[in-house]
Amino acid sequence: QAQLVESGGGSVQAGGSLRLSCAASGYTYSYYCMGWFRQAPGKEREGVAAIDTDGNTSYADSVKGRFTISIDSAKNTLYLQMNNLNPDDTAMYYCAADHRLILGLWVGYIGPTSNAFDAWGQGTLVTVSS
Numbered sequence: 001q002a003q004l005v006e007s008g009g010g011s012v013q014a015g016g017s018l019r020l021s022c023a024a025s026g027y028t029y030s031y032y033c034m035g036w037f038r039q040a041p042g043k044e045r046e047g048v049a050a051i052d053t054d055g056n057t058s059y060a061d062s063v064k065g066r067f068t069i070s071i072d073s074a075k076n077t078l079y080l081q082m083n084n085l086n087p088d089d090t091a092m093y094y095c096a097a098d099h100r101l102i103l104g105l106w107v108g109y110i111g112p113t114s115n116a117f118d119a120w121g122q123g124t125l126v127t128v129s130s
Contacts, residue, residue: 003024014087019080022121025076051070087128090126091126094120097118098117
């Protein structure tokens with residue numbers, strides 16, 4: 001069974017940077033997508049960024065130019081480099097993996113998460129203060 005474990009969250013001042021990591025294990029599909037979602041208190045969950053095994057990427061407009069998603073296949077680890085953070089980026093960040101949801105649908109995905117993805121992480125909290 002696939003498992004995802006996020007790390008790298010924390011507290012940072014506006015303008016600062018953080019790098020989130022998501023270590024995957026037990027995932028055996030040859031083609032799949034991995035991505036990051038976030039949910040702030042009282043707000044809807046939103047897709048932040050996604051990447052497929054060919055290296056193609058997709059970003060939410062709100063993070064373009066500030067966030068970079070990447071994957072190290074040798075380490076089975078997904079990363080999200082977040083620069084120039086602002087208070088609106090404060091949220092719980094979740095890592096996900098799936099071999100069915102095509103890349104172009106990740107950022108706008110608003111459907112269920114339970115049993116809808118091959119794997120869903122436990123989340124890591126990012127807090128940005130002004």
